[in-house]
Amino acid sequence: MSIIIESFDFNRLEKLNDHLLKNSNKFHQIIKCNGEIKEISKKLDDYNEDSPISSVIIHLSVKQLIKNEQLVSNYRKFIEEIRVKRNMKATFIIVLMDYEKEREDKHFSVISSQFFQAKASMVTMSIESIVNALSVISMSMGNSGIFSCPICKEYGIASTLSQDELREHIYMFHSTLSLDEIMEDIPLCPFCDKPMSQGSRIGTHIHENHGPKGEKTEKELSLSTIYPFCLVVVRRKRDNTFLLVNEAAGRGYWLPGGRLNVNESMQTCAKRETKEETGIDIELKGILRVEYSPMMNYSRMRVIFYAEPVDENQLPKSIPDYESVGACYVTVDELKRLNLRGKEPVLWFNYVSNGKPIHPLSLLSLENAMLP
Secondary structure (H helix, E strand, O other), X not given: OEEEEEEOOHHHHHHHHHHHHHOHHHOOEEEEEEOOHHHXXXXXXXOOOOOOEEEEEEEEEHHHHHHOHHHHHHHHHHHHHHHHHOOOOOOEEEEEEEOOOXXXXXXXXXXXXXXXXOOOOEEEOOHHHHHXXXXXXXXXXXXXXXXXXXXXXXXXXXXXXXXXXXXXHHHHHOOOOOHHHHHHHOOEOOOOOOEOOOOOOHHHHHHHHOOOOOOOOHHHHEOOOEEEXXXXXXXXXXXXXXXEEEEXXXXXXXXXXXXXXXXXXHHHHHHHHHHHHXXXXXXXXXXXXXXXXXXXXXXXXXXXXXXXXXXXXXXXOOOXXXXXXXXXXXXXXXXXXXXXXXXXXXXXXXXXXXXXXXXXXXXXXXXXXXXX
16 A cells, blocks of 8 residues: 655654654555645656555644635645545545644644545544554555455455454544445445445444444443433533534534443443543543433433543544544634534533533432432
């Protein structure tokens, strides 16, 4: 496989350069460009090798993006060109937003959302996350199985993988596709050939029916009759920002949370789902509300927790997978510029920011637990 890297300063990519050097045998070519769209466009025009371009990494200075808003627009159009005009549907496009200072993430949510709209595969502040993503990209070029990705195989990527490898490939490579695009490009399950109807999403189907061998599927682990869920409002106190999940399949930004597994408490579920969807370890601080909604054939129970990060310097996840495309911290004002899946972020971020009551965690307990 080949990768193309465009950077405004290769000296700032030391960890990535070390990884590429140590694993140079895995790459057919590593093509480097110095920080201009026209140069990387020329490299793409001139590329005439049998080995597919499996990844394009674009390294951008956030300082320059903030100073020149047209630059964001230019790179968004360039990413759209890669996807549409050049028809590079199987290429994993990574945008590295470099803040050049630690503990900075201002404007990340708004700028990254524009790159995701242009069909970037991954937007991150972390070189370590790129290194980890490259491992999955390398895996996608393997030949250890009989399964292939319906989207990528015609481009020479992910054509002979094991079931576990293909499952992880689909989660990471195609989590930013809309539901309509996924249905068009993957109409049948690559493992069991089941047709994917409007009500059956390929990601959910694979997750619930074709999980890791020897482990129970998500469907087997989930509860029935009463469906308990949790949502978590996570505030980073140092700058009064809140944690949002970038949902897969273009469903928008939302609060971390999800459904309980068998033999799991609400509190454990809240911590697990937040870690899985955002990469952030949290400390639960209180309960905002307990909701119960009876319906004809089942009922929903939802607990909305208030939490804070254990480590305010911990970066949100940015490698796409089944759980999410990634996560980011946002201000209340930035919410109006994002595509939100529901109204909950606006309601609860304003509620917490305005100092409204937060109830103690002891409100939720096991049956017959000791009174506080």
